[in-house]
Structure formats: C-alpha cells, structure tokens
Amino acid sequence: MNPAISFPKLTLVELRKMVDTRAGFWLQLVVAVLTLAIVILVCIFGETSDFVFRDMFALAILPASILLPVIGILLVSSEWSQRTAQQTFTLVPRRPRVIAAKLLASLVVAAAAFVVSIVVALLATAIAGSDAPGTWSLPAGQLAQMGLLFAIAMVGGVAFGALLLASAPAIVAYFLAPTAWAALLSIPAFDGLAPWLDGSRSYAPMTEGLMSATEWAHVATTTALWLALPLALGIARIRRNEVP
Numbered sequence: 001m002n003p004a005i006s007f008p009k010l011t012l013v014e015l016r017k018m019v020d021t022r023a024g025f026w027l028q029l030v031v032a033v034l035t036l037a038i039v040i041l042v043c044i045f046g047e048t049s050d051f052v053f054r055d056m057f058a059l060a061i062l063p064a065s066i067l068l069p070v071i072g073i074l075l076v077s078s079e080w081s082q083r084t085a086q087q088t089f090t091l092v093p094r095r096p097r098v099i100a101a102k103l104l105a106s107l108v109v110a111a112a113a114f115v116v117s118i119v120v121a122l123l124a125t126a127i128a129g130s131d132a133p134g135t136w137s138l139p140a141g142q143l144a145q146m147g148l149l150f151a152i153a154m155v156g157g158v159a160f161g162a163l164l165l166a167s168a169p170a171i172v173a174y175f176l177a178p179t180a181w182a183a184l185l186s187i188p189a190f191d192g193l194a195p196w197l198d199g200s201r202s203y204a205p206m207t208e209g210l211m212s213a214t215e216w217a218h219v220a221t222t223t224a225l226w227l228a229l230p231l232a233l234g235i236a237r238i239r240r241n242e243v244p
Helices: 007-020 022-045 053-081 085-091 095-128 140-164 167-185 213-240
Strands: none
Touching: 007 022, 007 053, 007 095, 022 053, 022 095, 053 085, 053 095, 053 140, 053 167, 085 095, 095 140, 095 213, 140 167, 140 213
C-alpha cells in the first residue's frame, strides 16, 4: 500500500472520477436538468393537490434515484473498460480499500443529490403556495427511510459494477434482473417469499410511512440478496481478477 495516499484522499480521487468522465458528467447534468424540469412542470400544470411537499419531493428525487446508480456502476466497471485498473491498483495495491473508497464516494454523491432534491422540493412547494391540508407533512422518520432507500440504490449500482466489471451488462442487469425476479415471484406459489425477496414489494413501505419491524426484516433480506451478495461476490472477483 502506498502510505502517501490516505483514505480520505483516495475517496476524493474516486469522487473526481465520477465527474471527470464524459458519461459521469452528462449523467449528473441530465439528473439536475430533469429534477428542475419535473418540478417546474408540476408547478405550472399540476393541480393544487399536487403541491404538497411529500409528492413534490418524490418527483424531485425520481431522476436521481434512476440515473445516479448508473454512475455507481461506471465508477467500478470503467476501471476495466478504460483500462485504468492497473494504474489504480499499482498506486493502491489493497483492492478492497479502493472498493471501500468507491462506496464512500458513491454515498457522498447520493447524500448530496438527496439534499438538493429536498431543497428543490421545499422551494417549489413554498413558491406554489398551496393551502392544501398536510402540505408540509413528511415525518422525519419517513424522510430518513427514503434517504436509506436512495443509498441502497446507489450502493447497489456499485455492487453490480463490481460483480460484472463491464458497463453495459452491469447496467442491463441492474435494471432488468430485479424486474424479471419480481415477475417470477408474482406467481401465486411464491406469495410467501415475495415480500422477503422482491424489492418492488419490500422497499415500497419505505416511501409510504413509518415501517414495522416485519417490514424492516423484509428490507434486510432483500438488501442482503440484491446488494450484499453481489457486492461480496464482486469484491472477491476484483481481488483475484487479472488487471487488464
């Protein structure tokens, strides 16, 4: 390990990688433009009942929740597609340390996007001047649940990138595999398993209200399947994979 490269500095390097590449820059620009565009269009054309903070925030964070995990995928997979892994792992031979820095960098970006979405939603709701009942009602616990869900999505992108080490297959798998899995678990025979292993069901309560202990257990098992397992396999693959 190169002692000159501290973990905070390594994390900053990974953060820079997320905006230095053409794909990373344009993806984040598209997220910002779509966030503003969606909120502005709702303010102009939406009904008064749409101008509550809860719904405005759900709209504001939608582009980031879909597109930012792709940046997490590219943060890992691009090391192989752009053949920069050799340079990275020469400077920092401990590969899990590099992955840890990438995970932290992705969480920093997720936190920044989450805060920006809150600010945009607050401003839009205030400008709209709605007098609808419960305009500003969004419990702090539910907001924290939504933040956790966003973080899970972002880290899931890093996990799929580490598992497949190829951008296009990782992006396709990240979006299609859970959908195909949800379709399989929609068969009545799997009704007992679906709330535990299908993200479309287990994660839904995180945006709907404060969750029960059983619902948290559903989230934990789904996260273990779709985040912890791919990440563990991805780290194992990176540790033993030949650097291109």
